[in-house]
Amino acid sequence: MDFSELGHHNEIKDSLNKILGKECSPEKLKEFDVEFKHNETLISLLAINGYLGLGIHEQYGGSGEDLYELGILFECLGFHAAPLSLTGCLIDVAQTIQKFSQADNHKSILSSIIKGDIYTSAILEPFNQDTENPITRAEINGDKLIINGTKYLSELASIAKKILVSVTSNEGVLLVLVDSSQVKLTQLTSTANSPVFKVEINDVTIDRSSIIHAQGKGLEALRYLIQINMVMRSYLALGVTEKMTSLIATYTSERKQFGRVIGTFQAVSHRAADCFIELECLRLVNQQACINLNTNLDCENDALIAKIWAGNTCHKISYSAQHLHGGAGVDKDYVLWRYCLLAKECELINGSASQNIEKLGINITSNQ
Amino acid sequence: MLIQLNQQQAKLKEELHEYFKGLITPELRTELNNTEFFEGGGPEFKKAMRTMGADGWIGLSWKKELGGKELSPMEQYIFVETVMRTGFPFPFLTTESVGPMIAEYGSDWAKEEIATKILDGELIFGIGYSEPNSGTDLASLQTKAIKQSDGYLINGQKMWTSLANFSDYIWLAARTDFEVKNHKGISMFIVPTDDPGFSLSPINTLGDVRTNATFYENIKVPDTHLVGEQNQGWSLITSQLNLERLALVNHGPVEELYKNVLQLAEKTKINNDQSLIDLSWVKQNFAQVYSGIEALKLICWKQTWIMESGQLNMAEASVAKVYGSEFFIEAYRLLMEIIGEISLLKNDSELNVLNARLERMYRTASILTFGGGTNEVQRDIIAMAGLFMPRTR
Numbered sequence: 001m002d003f004s005e006l007g008h009h010n011e012i013k014d015s016l017n018k019i020l021g022k023e024c025s026p027e028k029l030k031e032f033d034v035e036f037k038h039n040e041t042l043i044s045l046l047a048i049n050g051y052l053g054l055g056i057h058e059q060y061g062g063s064g065e066d067l068y069e070l071g072i073l074f075e076c077l078g079f080h081a082a083p084l085s086l087t088g089c090l091i092d093v094a095q096t097i098q099k100f101s102q103a104d105n106h107k108s109i110l111s112s113i114i115k116g117d118i119y120t121s122a123i124l125e126p127f128n129q130d131t132e133n134p135i136t137r138a139e140i141n142g143d144k145l146i147i148n149g150t151k152y153l154s155e156l157a158s159i160a161k162k163i164l165v166s167v168t169s170n171e172g173v174l175l176v177l178v179d180s181s182q183v184k185l186t187q188l189t190s191t192a193n194s195p196v197f198k199v200e201i202n203d204v205t206i207d208r209s210s211i212i213h214a215q216g217k218g219l220e221a222l223r224y225l226i227q228i229n230m231v232m233r234s235y236l237a238l239g240v241t242e243k244m245t246s247l248i249a250t251y252t253s254e255r256k257q258f259g260r261v262i263g264t265f266q267a268v269s270h271r272a273a274d275c276f277i278e279l280e281c282l283r284l285v286n287q288q289a290c291i292n293l294n295t296n297l298d299c300e301n302d303a304l305i306a307k308i309w310a311g312n313t314c315h316k317i318s319y320s321a322q323h324l325h326g327g328a329g330v331d332k333d334y335v336l337w338r339y340c341l342l343a344k345e346c347e348l349i350n351g352s353a354s355q356n357i358e359k360l361g362i363n364i365t366s367n368q
Numbered sequence: 369m370l371i372q373l374n375q376q377q378a379k380l381k382e383e384l385h386e387y388f389k390g391l392i393t394p395e396l397r398t399e400l401n402n403t404e405f406f407e408g409g410g411p412e413f414k415k416a417m418r419t420m421g422a423d424g425w426i427g428l429s430w431k432k433e434l435g436g437k438e439l440s441p442m443e444q445y446i447f448v449e450t451v452m453r454t455g456f457p458f459p460f461l462t463t464e465s466v467g468p469m470i471a472e473y474g475s476d477w478a479k480e481e482i483a484t485k486i487l488d489g490e491l492i493f494g495i496g497y498s499e500p501n502s503g504t505d506l507a508s509l510q511t512k513a514i515k516q517s518d519g520y521l522i523n524g525q526k527m528w529t530s531l532a533n534f535s536d537y538i539w540l541a542a543r544t545d546f547e548v549k550n551h552k553g554i555s556m557f558i559v560p561t562d563d564p565g566f567s568l569s570p571i572n573t574l575g576d577v578r579t580n581a582t583f584y585e586n587i588k589v590p591d592t593h594l595v596g597e598q599n600q601g602w603s604l605i606t607s608q609l610n611l612e613r614l615a616l617v618n619h620g621p622v623e624e625l626y627k628n629v630l631q632l633a634e635k636t637k638i639n640n641d642q643s644l645i646d647l648s649w650v651k652q653n654f655a656q657v658y659s660g661i662e663a664l665k666l667i668c669w670k671q672t673w674i675m676e677s678g679q680l681n682m683a684e685a686s687v688a689k690v691y692g693s694e695f696f697i698e699a700y701r702l703l704m705e706i707i708g709e710i711s712l713l714k715n716d717s718e719l720n721v722l723n724a725r726l727e728r729m730y731r732t733a734s735i736l737t738f739g740g741g742t743n744e745v746q747r748d749i750i751a752m753a754g755l756f757m758p759r760t761r
Contacts, residue, residue, distance in 0.1 A: 001370060001371065001372070001373065001374070001377075001442055001669055001672070001673045001676075002369060002370040002673065003369060003371070003669075003670045003673050003674075004369065004677075005369070006369070009369075068369060245755070246755075248755075249751075249755035249756060249757050252757065253756070253757050253758055260761075261758055263751070263757040263758050263760075264758050264759065264760050264761050265760065266744070266747075266748070266760045269747065269748065269751035269752075269757050269760045270744070270747040270748075270751070272751055272755055272757060273690075273746075273747035273748075273750035273751045273754070273755070274747070276683070276687065276750050276751075276754045276755055277687050277690060277691050277750065280667065280684070280687050280691075281663040281666075281667065281691065284663060284666035284667060284670060285659075285662060285663055285666065287369060287371065287666075288371050288662070288666060291369060291370070291371055304659075305658075305659045305662050305663075308655075308659050309659065309663065357652050357655045357656060357659070358648065358651070358652055358655070360655035360658065360659065361648070361650075361651030361652045361653075361654055361655035362651055364630075364651075364654055364655060364658055365630070365633075365634075365645045365650075365651050365654060
């Protein structure tokens, strides 16, 4: 048993906090309250300093396949409310290709991502919460696949070099790469103003070589993608809720009413303490899921538990933070509002708490 | 970062599991199902304690030179977990809190007579801390011990002295100085329950756990019954609080209960085709409990690791206490919902399930949210030590 952070983990965290702290000051964040929330300078900075290679094997120029390091990155991105939507690129595309692809041309995507090129995924479908069973179809015709369907909430699709799409075919589930030029993209405006797109795929023809995994491994690869996405989104949620809790502690230790700082009222300090407890639970279930996913490709229950805690914690801490800040919390000149929006995204994307409770329930009762 | 038991720890768990299988005889199980004896004190319980003493399973936290095993906090946690899973009312406070303090700070008499017998499984202590007017504010206690030429004269009353009805001694906190600040005037004594000045009256509680009010009238004890220096008792009271609190919220028993209810739900047919476990809301209740247990396990393991690495982290210990005690209440509720009305039947009733454990546990659950350091005080500690907020008033 050892819960200590390794020295180099702390170094990664410190140095990321330095970079992100500078690039995500309230003034700079304001510059990205625009239609396309994406800080290219920050991407380059992360690339130059090697942080886009966290969790990627050394042979592609990364820093090694330790998912724990990738978790630190997403925790930091959440903590600073960074104007970067990178789950599609760094998790869905990079990690799934790393684990499941055998083709050199696919693996070369890893080196490209490390340099700062954007790739993305299109996995989620409107009104289909059963992500393992895509409605999007691929008709296989010899060496060609013809794809039809609609995906949404695809991050940064307009600047992505390739889009990783989940489809159902008569060979089962497949993960395939398509060019963004082959599909119709429409930007959607979402609650946290993240740059997400609707992806319409109409009779798009691709080669069989665009399938990123070995034959028969599609479902396994998609399940892995969903699980690692859940865990890393939970790390994003951890960063977001850590920041909100620290804002609560600072604000209530300064704000005075009735001649004393409001943090000295037990009703206030106890609500803050409850946030601390939630946060500690979220951190621990994330760590467990991350460590297990490092050595095991299928840890669905650990991932579900992390995402369940992430969903509940985001909800509870967000409203506690707003409440304890009073009017300051909802004022867009203060910083809290951005975190509240991000918290809702972390809570709902790729499985809500209730949905995941149902899944976990099925899993833990099925082996009986 | 490594979140799992190592080989040695896993082996210990296995070993203890096997040991308790042998220790808990059907006779002992029957005795423990009797309300009068489920906290211990019966003849089979006493026999089992002596066996454990002889087999070297008492004194796990004690230093080796005091005759103990000097197990690490993690190993102690595993021991507590395994014992609690069996339901055996192991007297942790006597053997793991009072015992090592007497062995270390007691007089020669106390070391030879008392500490040795605790290790042998011969003695049980009741804990005399709380009083009618001193609960959460324990340092305000008023039971007094007046120094005389040949010992101390003790007068006062204690509340919630559990096990006093079958214990041999009371580990008593008494005021020896009324002039100094509250916590600076307290000393610890070993008080024999066969003294004519000792009496008790039972307090029957919601959970059918018997506890007692205990009375101390002109009890005279020799100087050898003082443990530690006079007026230095407070540090003995607080020295092992973190370990004690952690033992209260060990994840073992609730996980055991979860497993038992899961098996029951699988066996229980609700019609020709379906078992209880096939209902979607039942699965969801199980998932709520399971995701809560996982968090509790991790919190406890982390707190144990913190102690093992010699760090002091007050906020984390309080997180474990608050989260654990409040989660138990929620978990019992969710599991009782699954079993339904039949979980209302008591253990002497026909048709009861799982020895009516849930029927009793929901009635005892509230003890932990206020006992062992009330959760309000724990939240105060979390806000101060974890979030660096100002002290509440």
